Amino acid sequence: MPHASQLTREFYVRDTRLVARQLLGMRLVRRENDLRLSGIIVETEAYRGEEDQACHARVGRTARTQVMYGPPGHAYIYFTYGMHWMLNFVTEGEGYPAAVLIRAIYPEEGLDLIQARRNGQPRPRWTDGPAKLCQALNIDGRLHGLDLCAPHSEIFVEEGVPISDASVTNAPRVGLYTVPEPWKSIHWNFQLKVKGTLFEEQKVSS
DNA sequence: AGCACGATTAACT
DNA sequence: GTTAATCGTGCTC
Numbered sequence: 001m002p003h004a005s006q007l008t009r010e011f012y013v014r015d016t017r018l019v020a021r022q023l024l025g026m027r028l029v030r031r032e033n034d035l036r037l038s039g040i041i042v043e044t045e046a047y048r049g050e051e052d053q054a055c056h057a058r059v060g061r062t063a064r065t066q067v068m069y070g071p072p073g074h075a076y077i078y079f080t081y082g083m084h085w086m087l088n089f090v091t092e093g094e095g096y097p098a099a100v101l102i103r104a105i106y107p108e109e110g111l112d113l114i115q116a117r118r119n120g121q122p123r124p125r126w127t128d129g130p131a132k133l134c135q136a137l138n139i140d141g142r143l144h145g146l147d148l149c150a151p152h153s154e155i156f157v158e159e160g161v162p163i164s165d166a167s168v169t170n171a172p173r174v175g176l177y178t179v180p181e182p183w184k185s186i187h188w189n190f191q192l193k194v195k196g197t198l199f200e201e202q203k204v205s206s
Numbered sequence: 207a208g209c210a211c212g213a214t215t216a217a218c219t
Numbered sequence: 220g221t222t223a224a225t226c227g228t229g230c231t232c
């Protein structure tokens with residue numbers, strides 16, 4: 001069986017909230033040497049514009065946020081809490097700062113390596129958080145700015161499983177404490193919830 | 207130069 | 220529910 005097709009830049013150029021929703025059910029792929037690690041994306045969040053007080057670009061264009069102002073379909077990877085890396089995909093048109101945070105995946109390929117990197121954690125906790133999936137897939141600042149649409153890219157997204165609107169839930173974005181309203185409570189978190197599936201089992205355990 | 211805080215996680219009471 | 224770990228970033232002095 002050939003692998004599904006890699007998403008092109010046209011996918012990422014659209015409204016960040018739509019891209020975040022459409023990423024659910026897609027497959028995140030990490031290429032390491034000749035290995036493929038992958039998982040189905042089950043949780044995302046949208047961050048868009050300098051007016052969004054939860055978005056890093058609220059402070060404008062800096063060395064850190066520069067990539068978010070660049071062309072869509074690139075990786076925005078940042079370091080936080082003194083120890084954790086976060087993976088985002090740049091969205092919308094060049095010059096408008098926006099990105100989708102990948103918060104959780106359901107792991108499918110490379111399980112042995114993922115388990116080893118997750119240091120004895122139970123399977124439902126391997127990739128059920130934004131920093132956890134970066135640890136599991138060996139994603140850090142070295143990959144910041146990477147083009148997700150380039151041939152043989154070390155990170156990319158491909159077609160996964162079809163998702164119905166009924167299986168998607170919206171919620172406020174996670175981890176915002178000092179962010180003013182309406183940004184703190186706006187429902188820009190997207191989760192895949194399919195009763196009776198392993199996707200649900202993972203999120204219930206998180 | 208110093209400071210407060212962060213799009214988190216794991217371990218603990 | 221609470222808290223330590225640990226350091227880059229942006230802001231103030």
